[in-house]
Amino acid sequence: MELTSTSFEDGGVIPDRYALAKPVPGGPVTLSENVSPHLAWSNVPGGTRSFAIICHDPVCPSKPDDVNQPNREVPADLPRVDFFHWAAVDLPADLRLSEEGEFSSGVVPHGQQVADGPHGCRQGLNDYTGWFSGDPDMEGNYYGYDGPAPPWNDSLIHRYVFTVYALGVEMADVEGDFGGQDARAAVAGHILAQASVTGTYTQNPRLR
Numbered sequence: 001m002e003l004t005s006t007s008f009e010d011g012g013v014i015p016d017r018y019a020l021a022k023p024v025p026g027g028p029v030t031l032s033e034n035v036s037p038h039l040a041w042s043n044v045p046g047g048t049r050s051f052a053i054i055c056h057d058p059v060c061p062s063k064p065d066d067v068n069q070p071n072r073e074v075p076a077d078l079p080r081v082d083f084f085h086w087a088a089v090d091l092p093a094d095l096r097l098s099e100e101g102e103f104s105s106g107v108v109p110h111g112q113q114v115a116d117g118p119h120g121c122r123q124g125l126n127d128y129t130g131w132f133s134g135d136p137d138m139e140g141n142y143y144g145y146d147g148p149a150p151p152w153n154d155s156l157i158h159r160y161v162f163t164v165y166a167l168g169v170e171m172a173d174v175e176g177d178f179g180g181q182d183a184r185a186a187v188a189g190h191i192l193a194q195a196s197v198t199g200t201y202t203q204n205p206r207l208r
Helices: 180-190
Strands: 002-004 021-023 029-031 039-042 050-061 080-092 158-167 191-201
Touching (some): 002 158, 039 158, 050 180, 158 180
Antiparallel strands (some): 002 039, 050 158, 158 191
């Protein structure tokens, strides 16, 4: 199975338009276009009954103490955890393409409130749901895709791994408001093939 994107090169920098936030002169950051990227997959194995898409950042800071604090950087040796930006399951078996902007185009304060996504898929809650909790301007249920917005003072460049899974089941075994970790666990025993592309992104002026 192969996965490609015209939105960014595998291993390359993700353009600002696909991010939730971007740096600005005099900054630190502002909201960005938040467009979901183009993805296309091929060489799908026989017996595929559905697809799932998961995007995660494996280097999210495990503690918020230094995050976005002036005159400080999040240290490189801080333990890192996954941050899920996108989880979609039950995509139809004949699908081979996610068009640019199909799953998101613009930042929606308080999150996209619809779990039902394009092509009849189910969209999970991404981790901005927890991140914005307690923020009266932004808190809510963030379904579907929301792009990169790593700490603007992080000493590490973040990686965003987009993975498409070909599954031997028509529906993933998740119910209600599931998250990326739930989706990953649900597909684990049903994967016929998978393929990934990875992009990088930083808002730290020193690293851009």
